[in-house]
Amino acid sequence: MIDPVPDPFEEVARARAAELYRSAWLLCGHRAEAEDLVQETLAKVYVRMSRRIGPPLDNPAAYAQTVLTRTFISSRRRRSSTETPYADLPGPDPGGVDxxxxxxxxxxxxxxxxxxxxxxxxxxxxxxxxxxxxxxxxxxxxxxxxxxxxxxxxxxxxxxxxxxx
The missing domain is CATH 1.10.10.10 (Winged helix-like DNA-binding domain superfamily/Winged helix DNA-binding domain)
Structure with a gap:
């Protein structure tokens, strides 16, 4: 069987997701917002890495961190950043307490x-x-x-x- 060619984006996403989430949580202060920020960041990194035009990224991890930070700052400028969630959402995950x-x-x-x-x-x-x-x-x-x-x-x-x- 032929081994599949490793996807560079997948390698970066797997290696950096936890660190990106940590940074996102520290920036946002909320789990759901941090998860959304990481997802949006990884989507932008994927688009950039999947382009066949232009030079390849020299340091995808640094690029991902830059995208995360700039996306956070940009989201705070948007009108939608003032949205507030409902107070009656379900409690924390039963998987464990931090x-x-x-x-x-x-x-x-x-x-x-x-x-x-x-x-x-x-x-x-x-x-x-x-x-x-x-x-x-x-x-x-x-x-x-x-x-x-x-x-x-x-x-x-x-x-x-x-x-x-």
Missing amino acids: HAETTELRVALVDALADLGPVDRAVVVLRHLEDRSVDEVADLLGLSPGAVRNRCMRALARMRKEVLR
């Missing part, structure tokens, strides 16, 4: 992140939770390194006030 989500510090962090604007939130997540350098974040978001440092400093100051209240 006790780490119930700690006070995690709740305070999520609340403080939620109060930041989309670009500031992306800067904090990429700099401190994804442990990326200032230059990487600046390149990823299309900002200058000084703007990244300034936004990060101010966003962290706002978060400290929120958490210490």
Whole structure:
């Protein structure tokens, strides 16, 4: 039997899906929104990787992270980003409880992140939770390194006030 040729997109999707979901959850703060963001990101990456026109992607993982971050920021600009779900949705999955989500510090962090604007939130997540350098974040978001440092400093100051209240 002939072995099928591995699909480059499938390899990238399998290898990066968990990390993309983690970043998406930190950006969005909600499981469903994070899943939708990852799905939209992977769809965009698939379209880009399946094109036969233009050069192939040198670093599909970095491209996927860039698409995820920019899609998040773009979605916050849309009018539909103000949609709110119904309060009477079913409870959490019965598969298991993540006790780490119930700690006070995690709740305070999520609340403080939620109060930041989309670009500031992306800067904090990429700099401190994804442990990326200032230059990487600046390149990823299309900002200058000084703007990244300034936004990060101010966003962290706002978060400290929120958490210490």
